[in-house]
Amino acid sequence: MGINIQNLNFAYSETPILKNINLEVNDGEFVGIVGSTGSGKTTFAFCLNGVIPHLIRGKFSGDVEVSGKNTKSFEVFDLAKFLGLVFQDPDSQIFSITVEDEISFGLENMGIKRNEIKKRVESVMNALKIKNLRDKETFAISQGQKQKVCMASVLAMNPEILVLDEPTSQLDFRGTRGIYEILRDLNRKGKTIIVIEHKVDWLLKYADRVLVLNNGNFVIDGEPKEVFRNPALERIGVEIPKAFRIEKFLKRSGIKMDFEKLIRV
Amino acid sequence: MLKYSEGESFFHKLDPRTKLFFFISLSVLSLLSTSIIYLSSVFAFTLIVFLANRLSFQKIKSFSKFFIILSIFVVILQGFFYPLGKTILSPIPITLEGLAFGFAISLRLFTILLSLSVLMLTTKQKYLLEALGNFIPKDFALSLTTAFRFIPIIEEEARTIIISQEARGLKRRGKMKLTAYFPIIVPLFAKALTRAKNLAISVESRGFGRKRTKYDLKMKPKDWLVVAGTLAFGLCLLFFHPV
Ligand SMILES: Nc1ncnc2c1ncn2[C@@H]1O[C@H](COP(=O)(O)OP(=O)(O)O)[C@@H](O)[C@H]1O
Ligand SMILES: [Mg+2]
Numbered sequence: 001m002g003i004n005i006q007n008l009n010f011a012y013s014e015t016p017i018l019k020n021i022n023l024e025v026n027d028g029e030f031v032g033i034v035g036s037t038g039s040g041k042t043t044f045a046f047c048l049n050g051v052i053p054h055l056i057r058g059k060f061s062g063d064v065e066v067s068g069k070n071t072k073s074f075e076v077f078d079l080a081k082f083l084g085l086v087f088q089d090p091d092s093q094i095f096s097i098t099v100e101d102e103i104s105f106g107l108e109n110m111g112i113k114r115n116e117i118k119k120r121v122e123s124v125m126n127a128l129k130i131k132n133l134r135d136k137e138t139f140a141i142s143q144g145q146k147q148k149v150c151m152a153s154v155l156a157m158n159p160e161i162l163v164l165d166e167p168t169s170q171l172d173f174r175g176t177r178g179i180y181e182i183l184r185d186l187n188r189k190g191k192t193i194i195v196i197e198h199k200v201d202w203l204l205k206y207a208d209r210v211l212v213l214n215n216g217n218f219v220i221d222g223e224p225k226e227v228f229r230n231p232a233l234e235r236i237g238v239e240i241p242k243a244f245r246i247e248k249f250l251k252r253s254g255i256k257m258d259f260e261k262l263i264r265v
Numbered sequence: 266m267l268k269y270s271e272g273e274s275f276f277h278k279l280d281p282r283t284k285l286f287f288f289i290s291l292s293v294l295s296l297l298s299t300s301i302i303y304l305s306s307v308f309a310f311t312l313i314v315f316l317a318n319r320l321s322f323q324k325i326k327s328f329s330k331f332f333i334i335l336s337i338f339v340v341i342l343q344g345f346f347y348p349l350g351k352t353i354l355s356p357i358p359i360t361l362e363g364l365a366f367g368f369a370i371s372l373r374l375f376t377i378l379l380s381l382s383v384l385m386l387t388t389k390q391k392y393l394l395e396a397l398g399n400f401i402p403k404d405f406a407l408s409l410t411t412a413f414r415f416i417p418i419i420e421e422e423a424r425t426i427i428i429s430q431e432a433r434g435l436k437r438r439g440k441m442k443l444t445a446y447f448p449i450i451v452p453l454f455a456k457a458l459t460r461a462k463n464l465a466i467s468v469e470s471r472g473f474g475r476k477r478t479k480y481d482l483k484m485k486p487k488d489w490l491v492v493a494g495t496l497a498f499g500l501c502l503l504f505f506h507p508v
Contacts, residue, residue, distance in 0.1 A: 046466075055466050076466075077474030085470050091418075092463035093470075095411050097268050097390050108391065109472035117478065137268075139417055153471060 001068045002026045002192055003048065003161065008062035010043060010052060017043045019216030021062070025194065027160070030187045032203035032224065033196045035213030036237035041196045042088055044213065045165050048194070049085045050076040067160060081110065084159035088166050088196075090146035099133045099141070099149050106157040124156045127182055143170040151179070161192040168199065180206045204228060204241045212238060267328060267385035267413050274318035275487070276387040281396035283488040284384045287314070290495050291380040295373045298508040301365060304372040306506070310498055311379045318387065325382045332378055336371030343367030385413065395480050403477075407468060408461070415460065419453065426452050 003025040010018040017040040025031055035041050046052040050071040053060035064071045067082040084106075087093040096102035100121060107117045125131045128148050133141060138149065147170050154162065162183075168176040180202050187193050197203055203210055203224055210227040212220035214236045220227050227233075228244050240248075250256075276284060295307050322329070343363040344350075350360025384393075390410050397406035426449050435448065 049470055051466050051470060055462075055469060075474060076469040077472045080470055080472035087467065087470075092460070093467045095414060095464055095467060097414050101389075101391055104391070105468075105473075106471035108478040109475070111476050111478055114478060114480070139414070157471065 001065075002029070003194075004063075004065040005047075006063045008047060008064060009059070010047060010061075011059040012043075012056075013058070016059075016216055018047065021217055023211075023218060023221075025192065027192055028187070028190055030183070030193045030206060030208045031195070032200075032207035032210045033194065033213060034198070034200060034203070034210060034238045039213045040216060041213055042165055045085055045088075045163050045194075045196060047071070048161075048163055049083050050074060050079045051085075077109065080106070080157065080159070082159055083161040083163060084154035084157055086151050086154045086162070086164040086167050088169075090143065090150045090170075093150045093153075094138045094146060096138055099130070099136050099138055102138055102149055103153045103156055106153055110157065120156050120158075121152075124152045127155070128152050129178065144172070144175055147171060148175075148179075155186075159191075161194070162186065163194045163196075165196045166198060167195065168197070168202070176202060198239065200228065200239050201241045201243075204243065212236060267325065267382055267416075269389050270320075270324055270386050272319075272387065274320070274387060276314075276318045276383060278487070279387075279491060280482050280484050280488045281388045281392045282399070282482060283484065283491050284388055285393075285396055286492055287495050288380045288384040290499055292377045294499055294502065295376040297503075298506070299366060299369045299373075300506065300508075301369050301372070303502065303506045303508070304369050304376065306502055308372050308376045308379070311376050311383070315379050315383055318383065320383065320386050324386055325378070328378065328382075332374055336367075336374055339370050339374075340364055340367030343370070390414075392480055392482070395477070395482060398477075404465075404468075404473075407473065408464070411464065418460075419457070422456055423449055423453055 003023070005021055005023040008018055008021040008023075009016060021044075033041055033044070043052065046056060047060075047064055048066060048071075050064075050066075052058065053072065054076050066079060069079065069082065071079060094102055096105060103121045103124065104117050107120055112120070122131075125134060128151060130145065130148050130152060133145060133149065138146070141149070147167060151164070151167055164183075168179050171179065176199065183193050183195065184206055195203070195207070207224050210220075210222065210224045211218045212227060212230075212233070219236070220230055220232065228241050233240055291307060291311050295304060298304065341359075343366045344359035345363065347360055347363030347366050349366075350363040352361040353359070354361060388396075394406055394410045397409060401409075430448060
């Protein structure tokens with residue numbers, strides 16, 4: 001079932017942000033979305049979980065189906081069971097006073113039993129290595145830790161589809177790798193992962209498919225290797241992974257090398 | 266900031282509804298009269314409960330500072346402008362009745378603040394949310410219980426706005442401190458609106474809206490004891506000091 005989008009258009013006011021998007025994402029895919037700042041990635045993410053059109057006003061048309069449910073006919077809180085969204089800005093997602101409460105919140109909303117909530121919170125904190133934060137106050141932790149708490153609060157609900165809006169922007173190399181390893185793990189267990197990401201090197205390594213958002217539409221769609229070799233990328237303003245920058249440079253200098261191997265480094 | 270603080274006090278173990286009842290009863294009592302004797306009794310009762318639970322003033326310091334300044338203002342203003350004031354304390358045109366009235370209003374303010382502190386310092390957010398949810402719509406209950414979480418953030422935002430305005434050469438003039446804060450209020454208000462919208466988006470995105478997990482609130486004998494005690498105090502007070 002996955003995600004099925006037909007003729008999606010959206011504008012906050014006059015300027016159209018998303019223009020006639022048609023897209024299908026199958027169950028079990030690991031998709032990366034790239035695009036320059038302001039290209040509408042976050043807006044697109046809000047269309048997936050129903051925040052647009054239900055909570056953010058604007059000109060909306062078209063159909064977005066998530067796990068077979070049209071977002072127009074389901075409330076945001078009903079869709080939350082199927083699709084979890086980790087916000088780009090942790091400060092606009094977190095509202096509980098303690099970390100534990102924040103992570104339990106979604107589970108309480110699902111009406112899950114108390115001892116089950118405890119178990120799930122425990123296990124997700126273990127997976128993200130944030131057990132030490134349990135009783136901390138949410139405003140007294142670092143931005144990177146906040147990002148992990150946001151992710152934990154969504155992961156705990158165990159949705160079929162996970163959408164993450166730049167989830168590693170405040171994390172260092174190790175933190176980022178940790179997150180991507182978790183995402184890969186979840187993906188292998190059957191979850192559909194959609195991650196909006198600026199750090200393109202990670203998509204090259206972990207995603208099966210990359211979409212490039214430009215001018216309100218996904219102008220490039222394909223395997224990471226092909227997408228990141230597309231000469232149009234630079235004009236669009238999307239970063240090119242290091243491996244391919246080196247490849248380009250060496251090719252121009254007339255040196256031949258096996259770049260497929262380089263990618264995996 | 267009024268946030269839950271871990272503890273083992275008597276009130277910590279009460280049902281949140283009992284504490285809600287305590288807070289509402291004392292607030293209502295304090296609104297019924299402006300007599301100083303009456304309000305002093307209500308305030309004293311609240312203070313005793315606060316202290317008996319070994320709650321620390323440290324926890325409500327930043328809050329109280331604001332209210333102390335506010336009440337000084339109120340006392341002085343009432344001293345000057347209280348319309349029923351007769352006894353003038355020459356040479357300054359301040360009336361004794363005005364000062365007394367200002368003092369009464371301050372007592373009322375502090376009673377409400379203190380009884381609210383008893384509730385907030387001893388009750389976890391999620392229990393309070395559930396208790397409130399029994400009486401008012403759930404989303405309204407949520408905004409009430411989260412409001413306090415945003416106080417340190419609002420303070421931080423205010424500081425950032427001040428710094429950024431001064432960095433761009435804004436000079437804060439004005440004799441009274443209050444007017445100096447005018448240029449901050451507009452951006453702060455705009456931010457508050459955005460925050461409210463973000464909160465709605467955030468909670469619904471995590472499924473807030475249907476039946477939530479119940480925390481099995483249960484009224485125990487000690488809860489009824491507190492309810493009875495509060496009622497008894499209120500009735501006695503109204504009996505000996507009719508409003
Ligand atoms: N709430 C909003 N109201 C009006 N315009 C908005 C709002 N949110 C975003 N925009 C505008 O929509 C465009 C796309 O924003 P966004 O989806 O956040 O892009 P991205 O996530 O790719 O950086 C930007 O030009 C932005 O200014
Ligand atoms: Mg964005």
